[in-house]
Amino acid sequence: xxxxxxxxxxxxxxxxxSGYAGAPPSFPMEEAEGQRLEREQNLxxxxxxDAMDMTLAPSRPGATRPPRALSEQDAEPEPxxxxxxxxxxxxxxxxxxxxxxxxxSRRRRGRASTPPPAPPPPPSAEDQLRANAGSxxxxxxxxxxxxxxxxxxxxxxPLLVYTAALGLxxxxxxxxxxxxxxxxxxxxxxxxxxxxxxxxxxxxxRQFQAALAAIQELGDVITRQVDVADVGEEFxxxxxxxxxxxxxxxxxxxxxxxxxDVEDALAVEQQLERIVLQLETLKGRxxxxxxxxxxxxISVRFAERAPQSEPAFELPFPWLRxxxxxxxxxx
Amino acid sequence: MRTPILALLLAAACxxxxxxxLPERFVALEDQDDARPPxxxxxTTPDGVVLGxxxxxxxxxxxxxxxxxxVTRRLRDQLAYALLADEEVRAKSGExxxxxxxxxxxxxxxxxxxxxxxxxxxxxxxxxxxxxEEPYAALEEAIEAAIADLSL
Numbered sequence: 303x304x305x306x307x308x309x310x311x312x313x314x315x316x317x318x319x320s321g322y323a324g325a326p327p328s329f330p331m332e333e334a335e336g337q338r339l340e341r342e343q344n345l346x347x348x349x350x351x352d353a354m355d356m357t358l359a360p361s362r363p364g365a366t367r368p369p370r371a372l373s374e375q376d377a378e379p380e381p382x383x384x385x386x387x388x389x390x391x392x393x394x395x396x397x398x399x400x401x402x403x404x405x406x407s408r409r410r411r412g413r414a415s416t417p418p419p420a421p422p423p424p425p426s427a428e429d430q431l432r433a434n435a436g437s438x439x440x441x442x443x444x445x446x447x448x449x450x451x452x453x454x455x456x457x458x459x460p461l462l463v464y465t466a467a468l469g470l471x472x473x474x475x476x477x478x479x480x481x482x483x484x485x486x487x488x489x490x491x492x493x494x495x496x497x498x499x500x501x502x503x504x505x506x507x508r509q510f511q512a513a514l515a516a517i518q519e520l521g522d523v524i525t526r527q528v529d530v531a532d533v534g535e536e537f538x539x540x541x542x543x544x545x546x547x548x549x550x551x552x553x554x555x556x557x558x559x560x561x562x563d564v565e566d567a568l569a570v571e572q573q574l575e576r577i578v579l580q581l582e583t584l585k586g587r588x589x590x591x592x593x594x595x596x597x598x599x600i601s602v603r604f605a606e607r608a609p610q611s612e613p614a615f616e617l618p619f620p621w622l623r624x625x626x627x628x629x630x631x632x633x
Numbered sequence: 634m635r636t637p638i639l640a641l642l643l644a645a646a647c648x649x650x651x652x653x654x655l656p657e658r659f660v661a662l663e664d665q666d667d668a669r670p671p672x673x674x675x676x677t678t679p680d681g682v683v684l685g686x687x688x689x690x691x692x693x694x695x696x697x698x699x700x701x702x703x704v705t706r707r708l709r710d711q712l713a714y715a716l717l718a719d720e721e722v723r724a725k726s727g728e729x730x731x732x733x734x735x736x737x738x739x740x741x742x743x744x745x746x747x748x749x750x751x752x753x754x755x756x757x758x759x760x761x762x763x764x765x766e767e768p769y770a771a772l773e774e775a776i777e778a779a780i781a782d783l784s785l
Binding site: 471472473474475476606607608609610617619621622623624625626627629630631633 | 670703707708710712743746763
């Protein structure tokens, strides 16, 4: 029982140390962005509470956690393919290169079209962070976990996540959807999802502005929203929590080796299992944040161009009002 | 290969004359002078690509540039057509003109619409062609070749 007490005290300390303060950032933002950030922070705080719960609460057989959606997935549901991974807390994390193409109904007309090229090979976390020109991130392999490195060493500056949502009025929507996809691929990005009137692409962060400008040329801009979120604080906090938990895991492994009897060993193993689970959750979150920083998300919804209901000015030549397909094709 | 039939229209003694070779697959419709609006010539293919010519009074002496801008504004700004191309052309008989290519999405289908404008004397010649994207695209070259052979 000595061993168990030691473990409990240490775990309680970790739980407290790893609690996420969730203080709101002080940079100015539009209201929608502020709400989104607040939601993210609430999620982070909830994750921290969950972490404490997982550490301190006794295990409940069959207990399940209600799934929580990540904030961006709330706003922009991005279907993900099998290569995504789901952790025990119900959060589904998408591998960037493996997001599904949804309802990619190819061109409905007989015009020549080539099948889209295969998605690029999965970028590693290092590649993703290197792609972000805004942050000079040096990466180190996770020595203990051996996982893909999200243990960025230099993340002291802001880590910005860019997202944009465009509403465009355009002619030949199917063709425009193809062109958005092509624009993203040409800039090192990839298709995230596609329907008959909407496409979501991910582009390297350094290509965000150029891609956005090119996409806006495809039609008349009806709506445009660009959001920038600094996830640096959450990123660093998550890293700290991982480091703390890894130290804790090492300590528990030592205790396990020193356990005198089976009962003690089982109790330590139980705690160790929870720590490992927590670590995987946090590493998944770090990978998710890395992905969001490295690749910006641009969502484009196309609509048919709508006629003006009341023209502001009309020339006094009646035949102009008889122009158009309606008249010509009414035989 | 265009049908060597000329849609030569000399309906009224005072009506401006023109000749336009009819592209293959088109048949000229009758009584188009009685249509609303009246066409000097209108022809169609079985799959609904339509070619038409109207002559309009240009008493205000508008230039081709003026009419091209008026048509573009009407179609693009008010009727939501997309202007795909705008180029200067010349009739076979030498008159300068403008050729405007438009696109339009309507109820889930994509359409093409072409307008060619020429001014000759106090008459504005308006050539229109349009239809669903697929059949139109198949005939586009023939239609534009016919327009290039227009004599006023």
